[in-house]
Amino acid sequence: xxxxxxxxxxxxxxLSIAESEESKIVCYFGSWAVYRTGNGKIEISDxxxxxxxxxxxxxxxxxxxxxxxxxxxxxxLPDNWGRAGFQKFNALRxxxxxxxxxxxxxxxxxxxxRYSRVAGNSALRSHFANNAMEFVLxxxxxxxxxxxxxxNQRGGTPADVENFVLLLKELRDRFDEHDLILTAAVAxxxxxxxxxxxxxxxxxxxxxxNIMTYDFHGSWDPVTGHNAPLYPTTRDTTAIAxxxxxxxxxxxxxxxxxxxxxxxxxxxxxxxxxxxxNSGQNSPGSAASGPGTAGPYTGERGMLGYNEICEQQMKPxxxxxxxxxxxxxxxxxxxxxxTYDNVESITEKANYAKTMGLGGAMVWSIExxxxxxxxxxxxxxxxxxxxxxx
Ligand SMILES: *[C@@H]1O[C@H](CO)[C@@H](O)[C@H](O)[C@H]1NC(C)=O
Numbered sequence: 001x002x003x004x005x006x007x008x009x010x011x012x013x014x015l016s017i018a019e020s021e022e023s024k025i026v027c028y029f030g031s032w033a034v035y036r037t038g039n040g041k042i043e044i045s046d047x048x049x050x051x052x053x054x055x056x057x058x059x060x061x062x063x064x065x066x067x068x069x070x071x072x073x074x075x076x077l078p079d080n081w082g083r084a085g086f087q088k089f090n091a092l093r094x095x096x097x098x099x100x101x102x103x104x105x106x107x108x109x110x111x112x113x114r115y116s117r118v119a120g121n122s123a124l125r126s127h128f129a130n131n132a133m134e135f136v137l138x139x140x141x142x143x144x145x146x147x148x149x150x151x152n153q154r155g156g157t158p159a160d161v162e163n164f165v166l167l168l169k170e171l172r173d174r175f176d177e178h179d180l181i182l183t184a185a186v187a188x189x190x191x192x193x194x195x196x197x198x199x200x201x202x203x204x205x206x207x208x209x210n211i212m213t214y215d216f217h218g219s220w221d222p223v224t225g226h227n228a229p230l231y232p233t234t235r236d237t238t239a240i241a242x243x244x245x246x247x248x249x250x251x252x253x254x255x256x257x258x259x260x261x262x263x264x265x266x267x268x269x270x271x272x273x274x275x276x277x278n279s280g281q282n283s284p285g286s287a288a289s290g291p292g293t294a295g296p297y298t299g300e301r302g303m304l305g306y307n308e309i310c311e312q313q314m315k316p317x318x319x320x321x322x323x324x325x326x327x328x329x330x331x332x333x334x335x336x337x338x339t340y341d342n343v344e345s346i347t348e349k350a351n352y353a354k355t356m357g358l359g360g361a362m363v364w365s366i367e368x369x370x371x372x373x374x375x376x377x378x379x380x381x382x383x384x385x386x387x388x389x390x
Pocket of ligand 1: 231248251
């Protein structure tokens with residue numbers, strides 16, 4: 001009997017260690033990439049679920065009435081000759097049975113005001129919690145990722161901060177009835193997060209938190225700067241500038257009471273681009289006149305997928321460099337300047353997540369890794385994270 005108890009205790013502690021040591025690799029999928037062309041076009045069958053512990057399908061929206069709204073019925077649903085994106089995505093679990101799938105609601109383009117109105121009304125909150133639970137069950141996801149960008153910003157109100165907590169509490173109650181996962185993607189910097197979140201309370205209701213530690217600099221700035229620097233640079237002379245990096249953001253969230261193991265470190269599988277004012281001045285902090293040229297697949301000025309960046313760098317006109325202070329690469333050619341992450345910087349971030357005891361790493365987003373292996377082996381950045389964290 002005593003032996004049996006000893007075994008049980010051993011078994012339990014072994015299990016809990018094993019569980020807490022399993023790092024998450026959370027892979028967002030931007031489902032509109034199915035409309036890209038050439039080497040940028042991805043099918044759900046091109047995704048490699050073995051490289052992720054969680055995959056998140058983006059995005060669905062919210063209606064005025066507090067219901068989940070499918071934004072692209074043709075891509076997401078099987079009806080009317082649709083492409084059944086939800087179904088194919090969830091079937092990826094067959095290739096990696098431990099992997100969980102979530103659907104993300106919100107995102108930048110959905111804005112903030114509808115979320116603000118639903119969260120601010122108790123009847124709409126309950127209706128939404130119920131509807132979201134039913135939606136997740138109906139389409140057979142394992143959970144929901146809340147991407148309200150952001151409470152109390154972009155048209156929201158100060159009451160959003162506590163209303164978001166109430167909404168998450170209600171979702172948590174409903175989701176617990178079916179063992180569903182509830183997560184959120186959150187603004188990273190102190191200057192943004194302190195406006196939007198009651199950090200201890202949202203941390204209580206969420207299974208884990210995807211911290212969007214990127215977009216620190218981009219073509220909205222007058223000078224070149226890094227999308228996702230790990231640390232500040234000596235050029236950061238103001239307090240605000242010194243907060244625009246991964247380390248400062250992670251320390252802020254931890255200092256406000258998020259348990260480290262709930263925090264999942266965001267990494268960027270894309271870069272941000274600038275047009276230099278003067279081609280001869282191409283170090284970080286050089287004058288820029290605006291966004292860089294759009295890429296052939298993503299088609300948006302000011303950003304490029306890592307797949308576009310690595311293809312571009314196969315041309316001899318591109319020069320790459322490494323920022324020793326900020327621990328990220330950059331590249332330039334003529335008046336075009338790109339800040340991005342490569343295997344080296346992603347590896348360093350994965351080691352950082354590990355050293356800090358975080359829950360793992362997240363990628364935004366899987367379809368702009370070099371998923372075809374045009375520049376080398378397939379999924380180089382996602383593989384680099386797996387090398388360190390699993
Ligand atoms: C990371 O941030 C913490 C908290 O602000 C700071 O104490 C530490 O020096 C930073 N690390 C580096 C290498 O800048």
